[in-house]
Amino acid sequence: MSSVPNRPTESFEATRGGNAVLGKSVIVKGQILSREDLTIDGEVEGTIEMQEHRLTIGPNGKVRASVKAREVIVLGTLHGNVETGDRIDIRKEAKLVGDIRTARIVIEDGAYFKGNVDIVRAEVPRPAAAAPAASAPRPQAPATSSPAISPTAAGPAMAAGAGEVKR
Amino acid sequence: METRSSSGLDQFCSLLVERPGLTLLDLAGANQSTMGFLTNLGHRVYSDDFLLQMDRAFGDGDFYENQSDPIKVAQFLDSALDYPAQHFDGALVWDTLEFLSGPLLETVVRRLSHMLRPGSYMLALFHAEERAETIPTYSYRVSDRKTITLSPRGRRRPAQFFNNRSLEKLFQDFESVKFFLTRDHLREVIVRR
Numbered sequence: 001m002s003s004v005p006n007r008p009t010e011s012f013e014a015t016r017g018g019n020a021v022l023g024k025s026v027i028v029k030g031q032i033l034s035r036e037d038l039t040i041d042g043e044v045e046g047t048i049e050m051q052e053h054r055l056t057i058g059p060n061g062k063v064r065a066s067v068k069a070r071e072v073i074v075l076g077t078l079h080g081n082v083e084t085g086d087r088i089d090i091r092k093e094a095k096l097v098g099d100i101r102t103a104r105i106v107i108e109d110g111a112y113f114k115g116n117v118d119i120v121r122a123e124v125p126r127p128a129a130a131a132p133a134a135s136a137p138r139p140q141a142p143a144t145s146s147p148a149i150s151p152t153a154a155g156p157a158m159a160a161g162a163g164e165v166k167r
Numbered sequence: 168m169e170t171r172s173s174s175g176l177d178q179f180c181s182l183l184v185e186r187p188g189l190t191l192l193d194l195a196g197a198n199q200s201t202m203g204f205l206t207n208l209g210h211r212v213y214s215d216d217f218l219l220q221m222d223r224a225f226g227d228g229d230f231y232e233n234q235s236d237p238i239k240v241a242q243f244l245d246s247a248l249d250y251p252a253q254h255f256d257g258a259l260v261w262d263t264l265e266f267l268s269g270p271l272l273e274t275v276v277r278r279l280s281h282m283l284r285p286g287s288y289m290l291a292l293f294h295a296e297e298r299a300e301t302i303p304t305y306s307y308r309v310s311d312r313k314t315i316t317l318s319p320r321g322r323r324r325p326a327q328f329f330n331n332r333s334l335e336k337l338f339q340d341f342e343s344v345k346f347f348l349t350r351d352h353l354r355e356v357i358v359r360r
Contacts, residue, residue, distance in 0.1 A: 090197070105202060109318070113197035116190075116213045119206040 024060040032065075041076070051085060059093065066098075074111075081115075173315045174347045175355030179290045180312035182257055183208050189256035192282070194263055200308040200316060201259075213255070217263040218304065218320070220247035231326060234268045248275065253284040261307045262292040264337075268326040272337070280340055283360040289341075293329045293354040300324060329354070 019037040026042035034050035041058030046065050054071040057063050061076035068083045074094040082088060084102040092110035099116040187209035193201055196216030205212045224243035225233035233239050267275055294302045301324050305317040334356055338344045341358040348354050
């Protein structure tokens, strides 16, 4: 017998304390507005808005809805677009089909995700006296960016050989 | 899991550091490594598991025979490649094209071309061992701009093998085709739309 703990269940149990819970025999069709953390282990179809709170979709949860929450944890199935102010956590065995706008995303191995991920960076307050050149927002660059390579220029060093056809 | 250095990925990434805010397609299936790398560069990532989509569409019965069933093909294309024209600035298709038989392969390549903006790149991988009956499949993850991590997904029989000439023919509608033959019998192909 494996001694490896069942992480999704453990994590799911850990997230439930003190939450509103829709159990696995509950079906909701319509709009959910929540002012507290919510766990859904049943079925929901519609919209879910809880922008200051955390939504957890349990392993039995089947949600077909657009979701706006501070944080979303998916262990079950979610069809719909998701917008989070903080993060989305897609756990192993979870299935998510939809577009995501979030500040942070965690995807465990074994999760299925189909959709677009748009990372929304939090605005960092800038000093009022900053030089104009420094005031434009800049994308986060890689630590070791290298000069751009044009598509027709010679490529990087090749292990065994290379060829190119241009039209 | 193993890692390999990738000249093709390095070339693909040259596009990513030139311009932020690109929309990229990754067909390896969602994973933290690729998602983190691409979004940290300021890009949007559209993720799907193309091999899984193939298995869902054609896996019940003979995988390649099913690829000539027009109903199954239509469902597959609607499910896996239903994107607007010129929606993406780059695509990572990895080795998935090796598991598509003739007519469907051509249709998929045409769709990919349709989905990509002019000037964008697509990275594809092809095994070069012509006598192998099955080839290893992986979930490919981008570790950094020159390194791929390979998570094994078993072995599969490829639909066909490609040499340089057949790759040029396959991507004849693209502006350019550049290929790198590596020591581990893998052709890395960068095509420019």
